[in-house]
Every structure is written in C-alpha cells, then in structure tokens.
Amino acid sequence: MSTPLLSIKGLHVKVAEREVLRGIDLDLPAGEVHAIMGPNGSGKSSLSHVLAGKPGYAVTSGSVMYAGKDLLELPPEARSRAGVFLGFQYPVEIPGVNNAYLLRAALNAARRERGEVEIDAFDFLTLVKERMAVMKIDESFLSRGVNEGFSGGEKKRNEILQMLVLQPRLAVLDESDSGLDIDALKVVASGINSLRSPERAILLVTHYQRLLDHVQPDRVHVLARGRIVKSGGPELARELEQRGYDWLLEQAA
C-alpha cells in the first residue's frame, strides 16, 4: 500500500490546558473521502483547526504527515499553498476586502508556490465565473466584501467556491452542511463531489449523516472525547443516524 496523503499518529492537543484531542490516529489515502462524525464537543472542529494551523492549539505529542511533509512544522499560509484547504464552520466576515481580490491573491499564492506564473486577469475571471455557476452564486458577489452580509448558506457555498478555485489536494470541510436547506445542501455536495479525484483527499467533518447521502464517504470515523472510538464503512454513518452516539460513548467510557 502506498503512503497515505495524510497520516495522523498519536495526536494529542491542548487548548488552554484542556486536552481536546487525546490520541488521534488516522490515515487518509489520496483518492478517498473520509467522514469524521461525533457529538458536539468531541473534538471535530479542534481536529480541523489543528490541521489548518490555527493559533491557540498546542500539540503536546504525536505527528501529522502530509504529502511527505511534517504538516505541524508549517505556518498556516504554507499549509494552504501546499494544498491543504480548511472550509470553515463559521466563515468570518471581512468588510472592505473584496471576494475577487481574496480569491485571486489566494490562487496566486498557491501558483507561486508551484513555480507557476500569476494567473492572467481574464483567465481568472473566466475560471471564477465558471465555478460560481457550479455553486449558484451571483456574479455581484465578486465585488462584495468577503462574506459581508452573507446568509449562513451563502457563506458555506462561498467556502466551497474558494475550494473549487484553489483545487486543494487535501480538503478539510468543517460542518460545511450545517445550516443549509436541502437545495443549498445539494449544491454544496455537488461542489464537493466535483473535487473528488485519484490524487485528492477529502475529510468531511459533520454532525449528521445528511451530507453523506450526497457525498458518499469511503470511510467513517467516530470521534468522542478527543479519540476515534470507531471506524467503518458508509454503513456506520447510517447506523449512527438510527442509534445516535450514546451507545458509542458508553463503549468509549
């Protein structure tokens, strides 16, 4: 078996002296989609944030290897340029910085990292408008401030749009399905599915099985109290939907 794109071993993480991840082991091979499920407070968002390099999370032991690199050694911007993308659960509004500018700056940062020239302005617009059509986002959005005045659903679609423009090798999507109505959920799911390819991997962090009806995962892992307590195939998600998390929590206790 070839080396997985993402390999997490014995990961322990503290936030302000509280241990939020207590020994995570996870291998995510290229070409696969894995779901991380679990109740509130189980450490799902902490795992996403640690992978993206958010300040405030102290790794006390363990390792995270990504494409042969020690991911934890890299600052957040270098992780992004190396192809790691975090879709935020709560994307922040940044009035005054327009979406088009951010998208272009982000894309060019990744291109420079790969030794490519900056994208031509017209090529950029063509690319973005094509991806916006996929995500059913109005063109007026380009000149608006990042997430400024967006509804919850618009913010989530914007995250997926950014992902489609950046074409990351590893996408970590933190509850990209929460707060979406069924139409928006389908749009988000089709965006995620369009990224699937043999060289990419996707980590879907979700509370509910709903998104997994539209994006079929290869593996499902259940996180509880900072540990993966059970892993299985797509059927595990359906079982959780029927039985809830309590039976697993009891086992883990």
Added chain:
Amino acid sequence: MNAAVSRPIPGSMSNAAYEQRLRDAVMDAASLLNARLLPVSVRSAALNKALAAGLPQLRDDLWRYADLKFLASAALAPVPVASTDVLAAAVAPSLPPRLAGYTRLVFGDGRLLPTLSDPCPALDLSSAPLVPDRTRHERFGWLNDAFATDVARLKIGDLQRVEVIFIATPGVSRQAVYPRLEVMVAANTELVLVERHIGTTGAQGLINTAVQIHAGAGSQVRHLRWLAMDDDAQFLDTTQIAVDRDARYQLTLLQLGARTARSSLRASLYGVGAEFTLHGVVVAGGKRTLDNSLLVDHLAPNTRSSQVFRAIAHGTTRIACRSRVEVHRAARGADSSQSLKGLLANAGAEIDLRPQLEILTDEVRASHGATTGALDENMRFYLLSRGLDEQTARALLEWAFLEDALRDLGLPELRSAAEHALAAALGSDIARQVVS
C-alpha cells in the same frame, strides 16, 4: 480656580517664558508682519489674546494628549525669504503630481510662490480678512493671526476646484512658518478644495497653520485636508469652519505625517439645515504624537453632523482624537453621529479616542461610539488559511479597517490619490495592488 489647572505640564516652559519668547518673536519678525494682509489692530489683538491664554496647563482636558514640549525650544518667528523664485526652484521637485482640472496654488514657507502657481481670479487679497472668533481651544490660531506672512484668501463665486499646497523647508535659519487659508464660499456655489501640507521646518522649527472657511447658504463644499509633512515636522493647526443655512460641508482628513501634530478643529453649524461630515483617517508609525480635537457646534434647528474617524498606530506612536458635539438650545431637530475606531498594530502603540456629546435641547437624534483594539485574529487566520502571507493579511485588514472612512470621498480623482497615499503609508505592495 482649581490649583491643579494652573500647574504647567512637566518639561514644558513656564507661561512667563512663553510670553517672553512671543514678544521676542514679534521683534524679530516685525518687518515681515504685513499690515495689508492683516491689519495691525487684528495682529495686536490676536497677540494679546495669545499672551492672555498662555500655554495649556496640566489637566486641561482640551489639550490632554497634545505634545507641546517642543515649543520650549522651537522657533516661533518667521524669517525672511531671500527670493520666492529661488525658494520655488528649490521646492519644485518635491511637489506632488498635478490633479487634472484643479487650479493650483503653492505656498513655500508661508508665502505664495507665483512661479509654481496658476493664475487664480478667486485669490483676492483686497477683500476683508476672515478672522474668526477664537477660544482657548483655537489658541494657536491667534499666533497665526499675529505672525502670518501671506494668505491664500479665496472668494469663491462659482464652481471651483482648487488645490492649495503648503510646503515648508528648514529655511536658512531655524524658523516658524504660518500657512494661512481663508475661504469665503458664496451662497449656492460649489467648491472642491484640496489642502495639502508637505515638507518640514525641522526639529527646531514650527509649522502653525490657520484655516478658516465660511460656507454660504446653500453652498456645497468638499474639502480634502492632506497632512503629509516629513517625519520630523512639528505641526500645530487651527481650523474653523462655519456652515450657513442648508449648506453642506464634507471634510476628509488624511493625516500621515509629522513627528508631533495637534489639530484643533471647530465646525459651527449656524444656519438652519446646515450639514457637516468629517471622515478622518490617521495612519502613523515610528514614534509620533498626533492629537486631534474636534468640536462640532449645532447652533440652529435641523442641523446635521457625522464623524467617522479611523486611526492605525504602529511602532510607539500615540494617536488621540477627542470629538465633542454640542447641541445648543436653538438646535431642535439636530442629528449627530460619531464613530471613532482605533487599530493598534503592535504592543507599544497607543490610541486614545474620546467621543463626547452635550445636548441642551429636545428632539435630537445623536449616537456615538468608540472602540480601539488589535487586528481581529479570526480575520487574520482566515486570510492566512487561504495562503496569504502575514504581511499581506495584515495590510489587507488595515486597509479594510480604513475603508469606511474613505467610502464617502466621492470624487474619483481624489479618492484615487488618497488611496495611493494610504497604500504607501501602510507600506504594502499588496495594498497598492488593491487600489491600482
């Protein structure tokens, strides 16, 4: 009187020493104090008021954050200029690019430089001087009345676009310069005024500006004040604006320069329905003290004012803004808002924002708010997580922070010039890209 009020600020000179220095300055500059410009009676009355007012004392709330210690050693007297043509040739390379469609007037060390200025029929030295009533809040304006060596006295009777540049130089010997701008805007006319201050008189010098503008009934004034003096400039400024019935005055302030600056601004809304808006942006790094005191007087019914003030302090710079709105008894139906925000770029910087509101009548709408803090960590992380480097993320967020103070600049040529100056002040290629 409270004994504390008359105690001098530590490190500053005594009022007796100040008085002596002012009297000496009058003697030194006697031959320069042109009586045709401002009558002797005006100059003499102003000097006496300045002497009576003395220097601000410790705990004078109006002057709490002003750094005036330099006055103990700075020159107070203007000095002769050998030749305005020689001065003009010397400063010409430092002038900013021209704004298309604007009549340009250039003043060097407080004197009109004809070879660098356009013919300007609105420039009218024969008309009566505009010398507003001043209080201790405007006390350094009296020094300008006493020591001004020339004036941009403009009578605006039809649509005008005017750019007045005041450039200061260290001079042949240490000097104070007194830039002076007087503008009468006739009823129902429109003026776009760009007022720029550049250069420096150096660490031993003083630039003491007085600006007085009267906006006649129904007039529309857009005024961009651009303070971009050199890093060692010592700058005092008194600006008084009177707004008559149904006139609209839009002031934008860009403050990017000087080692120490104190600006005292008073806007008097004395005609029914008069409106005054201020959009102020202050960006400074290094070790500077930039103090702004803004007073808005609502004196008549249905007057409106709004202030949006944004400051970014880097290094060990201290920026202060006291913004006081007074709604007088006669000003029923007044509407006022103040939004002051400060961004501290690092630990050594300081920003002091003080919105104040006094209402002496009924049926008034008024709001005010002030916040100061560091960059939002969530915003910063969001940008980093999209691959932007630290410096770019920071510059973009600082840019965004200022954006709502610039939104109202309206005229594209001014907006573009202002944005480029700010991008340069933020020191980021990325900010430059955003505006290009």
